[in-house]
């Protein structure tokens with residue numbers, strides 16, 4: 001097997017056409033272009049992979065698997081097809097077949113990061129921790145330029161009940177990459193150091209800058225709840241067709257919420273710490289203003305007042321909620337609303353802090369803690385609360401709670 005060749009001009013044209021259609025929200029048309037090329041033998045491995053990705057995004061895992069299996073003889077030298085097949089078979093519960101594909105890839109390229117993570121994920125689910133460590137130790141090569149595979153491995157091990165092994169891989173990352181800015185934050189989640197009250201800004205900026213290019217498609221593949229939450233917020237507050245609401249999208253990211261909020265907003269502003277996420281939000285063209293800043297600092301200084309501030313999947317980067325809720329309240333009009341989601345911390349496992357940092361760098365909050373903080377910060381009892389699945393992490397659902405609360409006039 002070899003790494004991918006650059007597509008020649010003919011393939012490049014087909015690929016670009018399909019890619020643009022997919023990116024602009026026309027996956028069926030993109031798929032048609034890919035399938036026509038495949039039927040005419042004008043396909044290359046990247047066209048196959050794009051078609052498989054679209055099938056996966058549409059939930060048609062069996063179609064994706066069939067396509068990849070059929071293309072294996074023609075593209076047997078292309079590693080990424082084996083990795084994609086391993087991933088899809090794993091999602092379909094065909095673990096024996098998944099392991100076969102992934103092992104074939106790792107036989108050729110023992111430190112392939114994605115193949116390493118997916119294979120170790122299957123082994124972790126099977127409770128085979130010895131094999132997990134062997135797979136990870138083989139897969140984490142001496143030449144790897146960054147420590148993210150360690151962090152992913154640690155998150156996975158922690159998720160499956162082995163914080164001890166998670167700590168081991170984080171400590172190895174710290175040893176090999178002493179100057180990396182992330183390990184001390186992650187390590188605090190497994191008891192090494194004090195848990196900070198919120199995620200460090202330089203950690204957030206680097207994390208989201210790094211993931212900006214693939215953020216939307218990654219989110220769609222793990223189940224993106226934010227658009228659903230925005231629709232609920234619009235419905236609950238009867239924003240439909242009014243167009244008279246000034247809105248701040250705090251932690252707007254790539255601006256996925258912006259498209260949904262725009263038709264109902266008289267003014268739509270976004271703030272985020274990641275310049276690369278913001279660039280994508282800007283390209284959507286639906287915000288009146290965007291700011292590259294820490295939202296706490298932004299809210300302290302802006303003279304603007306908003307009828308609604310939304311924070312979908314953002315408060316997971318704050319542990320203590322007092323300061324941020326206080327600052328957001330300052331920027332609300334007299335009967336303004338805040339609408340947000342938090343990752344749910346089971347009250348049984350919540351300690352007295354009411355929030356918990358996980359090895360993946362995200363905080364979860366107990367329901368009681370959120371209620372107390374809303375009350376203390378000067379918000380009325382939430383008028384909307386709903387439990388939902390936020391996303392799937394390593395195939396396991398992560399639960400969240402969506403709240404909408406009005407500002408109390410008197411604090």
Ligand SMILES: C[S@@+](CC[C@H](N)C(=O)[O-])C[C@H]1O[C@@H](n2cnc3c(N)ncnc32)[C@H](O)[C@@H]1O
Nearest residue numbers: 208226251252253272273274294295312313317
């Ligand atoms: C998981 S993304 C969610 C993006 C968007 N709200 C959505 O639902 O699609 C979290 C975003 O919040 C931003 N963020 C986190 N903490 C922040 C802070 N203190 N100030 C500004 N942006 C922040 C991150 O940079 C990232 O873009």
